[in-house]
Amino acid sequence: MDRLGVPCISLRTCYKNSLIHKSLASMGFTEENEVKPKTRVLRYDTEEDVAVALAKYTAELSAKYIKEKGSFSVVLSGGTLIETMRKLVECPYKESVDWSKWLIFWVDERVVPLDDPRSNYKLALDGFLSKVPIPAKNIYPIHYNSSPDHVAKDYEARLKILVEKKILPLSPTGFPKFDLMLLGVGQNGHVASLFPNHPQCHEKKRWVTFITDSPKPPPHRITLTFPVINSASDIAMVVTDKKEAYPVYVAIEHIHVKPKLPCAEVKAAEELTWFLDKAAASDLPPGPPLPHGPPVM
Numbered sequence: 001m002d003r004l005g006v007p008c009i010s011l012r013t014c015y016k017n018s019l020i021h022k023s024l025a026s027m028g029f030t031e032e033n034e035v036k037p038k039t040r041v042l043r044y045d046t047e048e049d050v051a052v053a054l055a056k057y058t059a060e061l062s063a064k065y066i067k068e069k070g071s072f073s074v075v076l077s078g079g080t081l082i083e084t085m086r087k088l089v090e091c092p093y094k095e096s097v098d099w100s101k102w103l104i105f106w107v108d109e110r111v112v113p114l115d116d117p118r119s120n121y122k123l124a125l126d127g128f129l130s131k132v133p134i135p136a137k138n139i140y141p142i143h144y145n146s147s148p149d150h151v152a153k154d155y156e157a158r159l160k161i162l163v164e165k166k167i168l169p170l171s172p173t174g175f176p177k178f179d180l181m182l183l184g185v186g187q188n189g190h191v192a193s194l195f196p197n198h199p200q201c202h203e204k205k206r207w208v209t210f211i212t213d214s215p216k217p218p219p220h221r222i223t224l225t226f227p228v229i230n231s232a233s234d235i236a237m238v239v240t241d242k243k244e245a246y247p248v249y250v251a252i253e254h255i256h257v258k259p260k261l262p263c264a265e266v267k268a269a270e271e272l273t274w275f276l277d278k279a280a281a282s283d284l285p286p287g288p289p290l291p292h293g294p295p296v297m
Ligand SMILES: O=C1O[C@H](COP(=O)(O)O)[C@@H](O)[C@H](O)[C@H]1O
Pocket: 076, 077, 078, 079, 080, 081, 108, 109, 120, 183, 184, 185, 186, 187, 190, 191, 192, 193, 216
């Protein structure tokens, strides 16, 4: 207790929170909302604002991990994410990021040839990878060869080789530890190709699994499992559509629904950050007014 009878810990916590808030505001974040330890919710006015903030966040993590460990492993999704990453391939990041140290993986893939328009690899190649000088040897697509089961086993075997070669570290959980996962959320609350009420959500041992009855086409898909996803150091959940407002609300407000929504099961080893525009945050309780325009750089 201090002289006014206020518990000191509370004062310190308030002071710390106000410093965090100020420092985030100076970095251009519009709102910081501690939902639970290691989780941040960043709300922006428009999708354009999210794209600007996501590029800055990714470039900063790239610099941090490359300084700490000499490389930066990034796991990509399909869907709208690649379009929202567009600012990363522009000035100043195109020139300032050390792309030679990036390692690229996929959280999920459709079992189609890599040049098929439905392929998450093709989406990333066209919208991101073809625009930055990441060495081809550092790009690890999920190869389409035969059955979904074989494709999943093949990707898992390739990840295990990278762990053996110490290109990827193993987390204390016994699963590979990626630096950053960039995830989207589907309208039904799915992340990667982990869909509500599907057994793949409960996989505890395999690193990579498959689904042959995906509710979202195409039905055959490969996906990293939750033990791998949740071993990643940093995870960004990037959502910029009104259609996903309900699953976002369920996940962030810890609403109990049955079946559980996969997007609510995501946890990062270090920090989980939600990047939301006004539409995606529209089912959340109101926060402070959202500024228009991109955050101050
Ligand atoms: O099918 C998929 O959907 C999710 C979410 O996509 P979005 O268009 O709602 O952003 C995506 O993250 C996943 O990689 C993809 O295969």
